[in-house]
Amino acid sequence: MGSDIFDNPVNTREEILAATYRTLRDRGYADLTMQAIGEELDQSPSLVYHHYEDKDALVRACLEYLLEHFRDExxxxxxxxxxxxxxxxxxxxxxxxxxxxxxxxxxxxxxxxxxxxxxxxxxxxxxxxxxxxxxxxxxxxxxxxxxxxxxxxxxxxxxxxxxxxxxxxxxxxxxxxxxxxxxxxxxxxxxxxxxxxxxxx
CATH class of the missing domain: 1.10.357.10 (Tetracycline Repressor, domain 2)
Known part of the structure; x- marks a missing residue:
């Protein structure tokens, strides 16, 4: 289980979670920002804020997504x-x-x-x-x-x-x-x- 989960996002939510995964992988938690995730998406951070109130809510959503994938698999x-x-x-x-x-x-x-x-x-x-x-x-x-x-x-x-x-x-x-x-x-x-x-x- 890893980045392959996010290879084919089907909607904006999954695209944001995929970008979060990649940013966490590349930068770690300390250097994770909504701006960095927006850059990974090639979108304005406002798009990210539209779906998640802050970086911790987004990180937890990413972890939950991975957990559900593990359980299903x-x-x-x-x-x-x-x-x-x-x-x-x-x-x-x-x-x-x-x-x-x-x-x-x-x-x-x-x-x-x-x-x-x-x-x-x-x-x-x-x-x-x-x-x-x-x-x-x-x-x-x-x-x-x-x-x-x-x-x-x-x-x-x-x-x-x-x-x-x-x-x-x-x-x-x-x-x-x-x-x-x-x-x-x-x-x-x-x-x-x-x-x-x-x-x-």
Whole structure:
């Protein structure tokens, strides 16, 4: 999930959200302004203000749009192969540690926004919901796998929360330290965890 979501905006709202995504990716949150988004759109900032009252309302709308896309893409209704689907989600998450991953600049900005949530109730509400959607999506995949016999009996919610906590811990370390060489080891341990706790023998 990334910039490809915004490749073909179908209306002005999606064009604004696409411009917001690109501006966040390229400049980060601190340098994001309505003027910068207008420039990315090749439009006057007044167009942006017509749809959103300020940059934080716009950023949250962009995050919500991405969240809904994630939920639709990995929804329970479309699970044909639970193990393959879970591996897709895990690869999507932990692939962020790859320095060649083109999502890194935007994911770094999302981590910045999570810090905003410490003092901003609106961002806190968004990330609370985001974490719930993320965990519910993983738990649904695991329940589907238990039903098909692809996964062993386990606590889907606990597994989902564990994977999510490791993922966001990895992001925090990835973008706040200069340490290297550890991400692959963590990814391997996650795979061992899934082999021993989730995947059927």
């Amino acid at each position: 990995y929804s329970y209704e479309t699970i044909d192969d639970p193990r393959e689907r879970l591996e897709e989600v895990v690869d999507w998450c932990f692939g962020t540690a790859d320095t060649d991953d083109d999502r890194q600049p935007f994911v770094r900005t999302v981590l910045e926004l999570r810090v905003q949530a410490i003092h901003d109730p609106a961002y806190r509400a968004h990330f609370t919901r985001s974490d719930q959607v993320f965990a519910e999506t993983i738990a649904a995949i695991i329940r589907a796998g238990i039903e098909t016999g692809d996964f062993r009996e386990c606590d889907p919610n606990a597994v989902a929360e564990t994977l999510q906590t490791v993922f966001f811990g990895m992001l925090s370390r990835l973008f706040s330290t200069d340490a290297d060489g550890w991400a692959e080891a963590v990814s391997n341990e996650v795979e061992l965890y899934l082999e021993s706790r989730v995947y059927a023998e």
